[in-house]
Amino acid sequence: MTTGVVTALPRVDDQDLTDRIIGDHVGRPGALLGILEELQDANRHKYLPMETLEYVAVRTGIPQAQVYSVATFFTLFNLDPQGVHTVAICRGTACHTRGSRALLQRVKLQLGVGEAVDAAGKTTMTTADRRFTIRTVACFGQCALAPVVEVDHAIRGHVKEQVLIREVETLRKGGAR
Amino acid sequence: MTEKVKVRIDGEVIAATAGQTILEVARTNNKYIPALCYMEGLSTVGACRLCMVEVSGVSRLLPACTTPVQEGLAVATTSPQLESYRKIALELLFAERNHVCAVCVSSGHCELQTLAQEHGVTSVRYPYSYPRLPVDMTHPRFVLDHNRCVLCSRCVRTCAEVEGAHVWELAGRGIGSRLVSELQRPWGEATSCTSCGKCVQACPTGAMAEKGWGVEEMTKRRAAVSRLTSMREGE
Numbered sequence: 001m002t003t004g005v006v007t008a009l010p011r012v013d014d015q016d017l018t019d020r021i022i023g024d025h026v027g028r029p030g031a032l033l034g035i036l037e038e039l040q041d042a043n044r045h046k047y048l049p050m051e052t053l054e055y056v057a058v059r060t061g062i063p064q065a066q067v068y069s070v071a072t073f074f075t076l077f078n079l080d081p082q083g084v085h086t087v088a089i090c091r092g093t094a095c096h097t098r099g100s101r102a103l104l105q106r107v108k109l110q111l112g113v114g115e116a117v118d119a120a121g122k123t124t125m126t127t128a129d130r131r132f133t134i135r136t137v138a139c140f141g142q143c144a145l146a147p148v149v150e151v152d153h154a155i156r157g158h159v160k161e162q163v164l165i166r167e168v169e170t171l172r173k174g175g176a177r
Numbered sequence: 178m179t180e181k182v183k184v185r186i187d188g189e190v191i192a193a194t195a196g197q198t199i200l201e202v203a204r205t206n207n208k209y210i211p212a213l214c215y216m217e218g219l220s221t222v223g224a225c226r227l228c229m230v231e232v233s234g235v236s237r238l239l240p241a242c243t244t245p246v247q248e249g250l251a252v253a254t255t256s257p258q259l260e261s262y263r264k265i266a267l268e269l270l271f272a273e274r275n276h277v278c279a280v281c282v283s284s285g286h287c288e289l290q291t292l293a294q295e296h297g298v299t300s301v302r303y304p305y306s307y308p309r310l311p312v313d314m315t316h317p318r319f320v321l322d323h324n325r326c327v328l329c330s331r332c333v334r335t336c337a338e339v340e341g342a343h344v345w346e347l348a349g350r351g352i353g354s355r356l357v358s359e360l361q362r363p364w365g366e367a368t369s370c371t372s373c374g375k376c377v378q379a380c381p382t383g384a385m386a387e388k389g390w391g392v393e394e395m396t397k398r399r400a401a402v403s404r405l406t407s408m409r410e411g412e
Contacts, residue, residue: 053360054360065343065345065346065358065359066346068346068359069347069357071376073349
């Protein structure tokens with residue numbers, strides 16, 4: 001409910017699709033979460049650009065600050081473009097004691113990315129060619145399988161360094177997309 | 178709706194209206210419960226955890242600002258345990274950001290400082306986290322210094338509920354939480370801000386202040402006086 005000021009609609013890539021997604025949810029309680037989730041999924045780089053957040057705010061009448069607050073609170077939402085492949089390494093206690101730090105360091109070395117914190121203060125690292133994103137997760141809830149790594153939404157347990165390196169290498173060679 | 182109930186606060190029987198919170202009842206009856214995120218006229222969030230009280234029959238502590246009173250409720254507003262918890266909460270607030278009273282615009286008028294003095298917080302037993310935080314000077318009249326923010330969200334609620342502009346919100350989570358205006362735009366560029374300054378008035382610390390009150394800003398222009406006399410010489 002912005003007062004007085006009429007904000008011009010920011011330009012978004014696919015306005016029809018964005019409008020349809022907003023239209024599907026608007027008016028329901030908690031609509032914002034569903035809208036943001038679908039918009040991120042529809043995005044080619046699986047993230048929510050600032051223009052999209054602003055567009056959602058203007059279209060739904062939800063204050064911009066509130067949209068931003070929700071988008072930064074949930075680690076599900078990305079504010080930066082994501083890589084084609086995602087490697088999520090668990091940094092929970094069980095996985096830590098079973099060597100997940102070494103796994104993370106090793107994959108970072110392999111893909112040549114440094115430490116990076118996005119606008120929301122979340123640790124995600126994406127390679128310059130946007131083929132890989134490495135992220136850390138607090139816990140998958142699969143501590144018996146520690147250390148746990150999720151590669152492209154498939155969870156792997158008891159991950160060994162060599163196995164992970166080979167898997168990432170296979171994805172890397174999987175043709176230029 | 179206006180059902181009358183009787184509650185006991187520190188042993189004293191007090192008449193209250195059902196639906197009132199423990200903190201409201203205590204304050205209207207001159208019973209002191211410390212609080213930082215509570216402000217009269219705003220909704221309550223229970224963020225600062227300073228108003229925790231002991232309620233008989235309840236094994237855990239309850240925040241006075243969000244707990245409604247019931248018939249027969251008996252509250253203890255202070256105890257050695259509560260005092261120690263409040264001290265911990267205050268010390269953690271100090272350790273979390275860069276609170277340096279000596280150079281703060283609000284020194285002497287700061288609720289955090291006052292509470293610390295009241296509770297005898299003379300030192301902080303936890304390591305300071307010294308976060309690198311920015312100071313937003315983009316607004317023509319006001320300053321936002323994240324170093325002094327305690328994330329009480331009083332400015333957020335004031336702006337949303339009283340002014341109706343909803344410029345502010347808390348973004349991120351945990352130790353990474355920050356106060357943001359709109360989509361993390363600089364305050365001066367926030368189009369929904371009406372520059373009413375209510376958030377500045379609501380801020381309990383020096384995180385939001387009017388420009389010109391900072392220690393560095395209060396410089397005197399003595400040279401101007403000397404120049405006047407030198408110009409008058411020979412008249």
